[in-house]
Amino acid sequence: DTEVTQTPKHLVMGMTNKKSLKCEQHMGHRAMYWYKQKAKKPPELMFVYSYEKLSINESVPSRFSPECPNSSLLNLHLHALQPEDSALYLCASSQVVVTGYRGYTFGSGTRLTVV
Amino acid sequence: AQKVTQAQTEISVVEKEDVTLDCVYETRDTTYYLFWYKQPPSGELVFLIRRNSFDEQNEISGRYSWNFQKSTSSFNFTITASQVVDSAVYFCATLKGGSNYKLTFGKGTLLTVNP
Numbered sequence: 001d002t003e004v005t006q007t008p009k010h011l012v013m014g015m016t017n018k019k020s021l022k023c024e025q026h027m028g029h030r031a032m033y034w035y036k037q038k039a040k041k042p043p044e045l046m047f048v049y050s051y052e053k054l055s056i057n058e059s060v061p062s063r064f065s066p067e068c069p070n071s072s073l074l075n076l077h078l079h080a081l082q083p084e085d086s087a088l089y090l091c092a093s094s095q096v097v098v099t100g101y102r103g104y105t106f107g108s109g110t111r112l113t114v115v
Numbered sequence: 116a117q118k119v120t121q122a123q124t125e126i127s128v129v130e131k132e133d134v135t136l137d138c139v140y141e142t143r144d145t146t147y148y149l150f151w152y153k154q155p156p157s158g159e160l161v162f163l164i165r166r167n168s169f170d171e172q173n174e175i176s177g178r179y180s181w182n183f184q185k186s187t188s189s190f191n192f193t194i195t196a197s198q199v200v201d202s203a204v205y206f207c208a209t210l211k212g213g214s215n216y217k218l219t220f221g222k223g224t225l226l227t228v229n230p
Contacts, residue, residue: 042220
């Protein structure tokens with residue numbers, strides 16, 4: 001069982017829709033991440049939250065809006081997306097300082113299709 | 116800046132063959148961490164191993180083994196007696212010591228194990 005849970009697993013949305021991706025972890029990790037992965041490419045970092053505050057935004061378009069309501073939850077709000085935003089969106093968590101052996105724990109991802 | 120090169124884009128083997136996935140990294144940091152992740156078609160990034168820059172000891176875990184050589188900046192991964200379930204994309208990644216947020220991934224190697 002994965003320790004980072006992402007919902008939904010699959011999402012199809014129109015370009016005018018508003019939707020949200022959700023991520024939850026209960027490992028006590030205080031750093032949480034959103035990655036975007038296109039087909040046959042490595043994951044690309046989008047956002048990092050540290051102690052529930054946005055720490056890194058990798059120049060992501062404003063149609064993606066992250067939110068970290070508490071230490072266990074991470075959301076990604078989507079609005080007015082484009083078809084090229086279709087991808088696998090991965091959530092991850094870690095200790096703020098990566099001292100644990102595993103470093104990062106990834107969720108199973110949400111496969112997003114924008115039509 | 117760190118860089119990870121996985122020169123093998125795709126590898127195809129027959130079950131029970133041994134296979135080695137290559138990983139070459141570039142870094143100017145004296146402290147860094149190296150990772151291997153497995154990504155099956157389901158999408159989740161599965162942690163396989165983490166190595167610290169100051170620990171060159173090779174590791175074996177069942178059919179998996181890793182060869183870390185700082186002299187050649189390589190961290191190769193060998194699967195012995197491959198199985199169909201080993202079919203996946205494998206990513207090598209590096210993390211700068213003291214910087215806990217940004218994993219640098221290689222482009223990945225798609226391994227297909229045929230029965």
